[in-house]
Amino acid sequence: xxxxxxxxxxxxxxxxxxxxxxxxxxxxxxxxxxxxxxxxxxxxxxxxxxxxxxxxxxxxxxxxxxxxxxxxxxxxxxxxxxxxxxxxxxxxxxxxxxxxxxxxxxxxxxxxxxxxxxxxxxxxxxxxxxxxxxxxxxxxxxxxxxxxx
Amino acid sequence: xxxxxxxxxxxxxxxxxxxxxxxxxxxxxxxxxxxxxxxxxxxxxxxxxxxxxxxxxxxxxxxxxxxxxxxxxxxxxxxxxxxxxxxxxxxxxxxxxxxxxxxxxx
Numbered sequence: 001x002x003x004x005x006x007x008x009x010x011x012x013x014x015x016x017x018x019x020x021x022x023x024x025x026x027x028x029x030x031x032x033x034x035x036x037x038x039x040x041x042x043x044x045x046x047x048x049x050x051x052x053x054x055x056x057x058x059x060x061x062x063x064x065x066x067x068x069x070x071x072x073x074x075x076x077x078x079x080x081x082x083x084x085x086x087x088x089x090x091x092x093x094x095x096x097x098x099x100x101x102x103x104x105x106x107x108x109x110x111x112x113x114x115x116x117x118x119x120x121x122x123x124x125x126x127x128x129x130x131x132x133x134x135x136x137x138x139x140x141x142x143x144x145x146x147x148x149x
Numbered sequence: 150x151x152x153x154x155x156x157x158x159x160x161x162x163x164x165x166x167x168x169x170x171x172x173x174x175x176x177x178x179x180x181x182x183x184x185x186x187x188x189x190x191x192x193x194x195x196x197x198x199x200x201x202x203x204x205x206x207x208x209x210x211x212x213x214x215x216x217x218x219x220x221x222x223x224x225x226x227x228x229x230x231x232x233x234x235x236x237x238x239x240x241x242x243x244x245x246x247x248x249x250x251x252x253x254x255x
Contacts, residue, residue, distance in 0.1 A: 064217040075227070088215055092181050094212035097226070104207045106166035106227030112210075113217040115179070 011065075033087055033094040037125060040085050041133045041137055047141040049134030051084075053124040059116060068111040069099065071126045071134070081108035082127045090120030116142045151175070153248050155221045155236060160255035161228045167217050169200065169208075173246055179214035194248075195220055197239040203232040228252060 007129050031050045037046075050072035059065040086096040099110045109127075116122070123137040151174035153155060158167055173195070180192025199209040208224045226234070231254045238246040 017185055020177050068223075068233060091215050093214060096215040097213060098211040100206075100209040100211075102208070102229055104205065104227055107225040109225050110208070110210075111221075111223040114222050115215045 027124050030089065032089075033089055033123070036085075036087055036094050037123075039084055040125060040127070044131070044133050046135035048131035048136075049126065049128075049132065051124060051126045051134040051136050053086075053122065055122050055138045055140050058141045058143065060143045062116040062118070062144055064113045065116050065140060065142070066111065067096070067114050067122065069109070069124050069126070071108040071128075073108050073128070075101070075103055075105055077103045078129065080105070081127050082129055084108070084110070084124055084126045086118060087123040087125070088112070088114065088116055089123065091115070091117045096122075105120060116140060121148045151246075153236065153238065153246055155248060155250055157234065157250050157252065159251075160180065160253050163229055163254055166203070166225050166227050167252075168223065169226055169234070170223045171198075171200075171236060172219060174219050177214070177216060177220060182219045185207065193241050195238045195239070195240045197237075198222060199237045200224070200226070201234070201235045201237075202226060203230070206232075208221075228254075230254070 026027045052070040054068040067086060069084045073081045081101050083098055085098045088096050096114045097112060101108045113137045119141045121137045121139050126134040153171060153173040161167055163196040175195050178190055178193040184190055194212060195215050196212050198212060200207045207226045207234050210222060231252060234250045234252060236248045
């Protein structure tokens with residue numbers, strides 16, 4: 001192919017368009033998030049409950065964002081928090097981590113550090129031993145994205 | 150693989166809820182990044198972390214690529230008796246990092 005000015009412009013324009021759509025698809029859609037949520041809850045609608053999600057309002061570096069979850073619970077054999085799932089709406093894959101607690105945990109509290117690709121909502125869903133689900137979400141502003149690329 | 154770092158009290162009173170902090174060095178390659186030739190760098194992350202006390206599970210975590218490099222976990226445990234905490238990290242290639250910490254009653 002002769003690289004004339006016209007073919008070059010068309011090619012670069014379509015490459016730009018492809019790059020734009022490519023980067024759009026690299027982020028999870030809300031459908032992916034809802035699917036992950038549904039798989040976890042088994043279709044149950046999570047309500048409000050004694051679940052706290054702690055994230056910074058502004059994360060300067062998306063590569064390492066501290067996140068902490070706390071569920072108020074007596075943590076006995078009959079009444080405890082089974083697990084808490086953390087999801088990120090705007091990441092290429094919505095799943096972040098799932099913490100599994102037991103009656104030996106004493107307190108349903110856990111922290112880790114996560115990657116965030118861009119400014120987005122972070123969602124935490126708690127599964128209780130009686131089958132209840134609680135959900136809470138926080139917005140985190142990200143200055144520098146953390147998913148490479 | 151690297152030696153994990155674990156912060157845990159050596160002596161506790163029976164019935165106390167203690168805080169355990171763990172950190173292990175691992176690149177946590179997300180499988181999203183590309184190298185200079187534009188090829189995707191294959192995913193290699195720690196996908197499971199567990200903590201057991203005297204053989205029964207206290208805390209565990211399923212990990213996805215969105216957990217930051219050098220994964221850090223902080224969690225609680227209720228200690229009723231003296232014993233051993235066993236920590237296990239498993240990565241995508243099946244490599245296992247294990248560590249144990251003794252806890253005595255004061």
